Amino acid sequence: MALIQRPFTRRRLRALAAVAVALAALAGVILWFAGSEDRALDEACDGVLPVGEVRAVLGDGDMEITNRTEGSFDGAGESERGNSLSVRCEVRSEGTGRLTVTIAGAPRPSAEHGKAELYAAVPSRHTLPVPLGHGWSGLFATDSARLGDGEDGGATTAVLLPCAKGGDSLLITVASVLGRDVTLDNPAGRPGFIRTATATAEAANDHWDCGARLGTPVREVDLPVNEDEYEPLIGAKGTCAGVPTAARSAVSTARETARADAPRETCALGARDGSPRYRLDAYYGPYAEDARAQFTHDYDYENVTPAEKPAGRLGRSAYWAGATCPKGAASALYLIRADDADGDARRSPDLGYERAALKAFATRSAAHHGCAAPSLPGG
Known part of the structure; x- marks a missing residue:
């Protein structure tokens, strides 16, 4: 009816x-x-x-x-x-x-x-x-x-x-x-x-009486960076600035964003044709807390994860680093992971390059955010 x-x-x-x-x-x-x-x-x-x-x-x-x-x-x-x-x-x-x-x-x-x-x-x-x-x-x-x-x-x-x-x-x-x-x-x-x-x-x-310092009206903003917007890694000026190239790992291009006071930063490293090789990520504040909590859940089979130690190696081709940040905020978390699915970076990881790239990325990001020099993984 x-x-x-x-x-x-x-x-x-x-x-x-x-x-x-x-x-x-x-x-x-x-x-x-x-x-x-x-x-x-x-x-x-x-x-x-x-x-x-x-x-x-x-x-x-x-x-x-x-x-x-x-x-x-x-x-x-x-x-x-x-x-x-x-x-x-x-x-x-x-x-x-x-x-x-x-x-x-x-x-x-x-x-x-x-x-x-x-x-x-x-x-x-x-x-x-x-x-x-x-x-x-x-x-x-x-x-x-x-x-x-x-x-x-x-x-x-x-x-x-x-x-x-x-x-x-x-x-x-x-x-x-x-x-x-x-x-x-x-x-x-x-x-x-x-x-x-x-x-x-x-x-x-x-x-909620937060008392945070507020920004000004946003009248323009860049587009998120697409997969085909890669450029030579040498000369990078944003989130990939200072990250070295690697002949063995065929890393020579990058996708990056401007480095600003963002709570997350990413630098995507690629081969000459832009195909993915590695991904570098920085997490601050709640995002660092969330990432560590998820590692506790998703990598419970690992002996040590970013939730238990400031720096270390995770899996076959991944390292993390950490840095203490001011004003009682959560410690920052920095990661490098192979980003090429079943490619060479996963099968035969260039561990020395991964540590060098993570060091360059984490050091610059931490300094920009006013955090202490990061704790880095050993060899």
């Missing part, structure tokens, strides 16, 4: 609101429909979602909003308890797209380590995330390797707020999937993917 859709009268809207509040008390999730979006947007993500920026991105049409807040952010970073704050909200607008916002307090309680990802992931499989710059510690990323084809309206922006109280931080991550009319290939449109994240970060900074 077909259902007859009745209009939303004021009485029905009040009834729906009452039901929504009751469900929120039971499940911690609120689902809002047309007619109450403004109120729902005001309350989404514990009240820190910027309504104006969301409307600017998704338009003024009908929206669906889901919202969940758990745990607390109470400045417990120096204790073993950690910060359990976990906020997630999603805004959907038919025809224009959706925004998924997550806010996490760091560091996480130690009981969470090794169970799942501690923080929202930033895509980095096909492209290299680029730093936000403009005074923000953050990243702009996409997992789409094809830009400008009318189907690249998805991007992730992450903003890290190192709080004034040493060791604590807030990580805000916004995943945007927008309509076909929006493309990352348009420089004028890219900042629109970022404004929601930075505005949410500003509100979160006040709401």
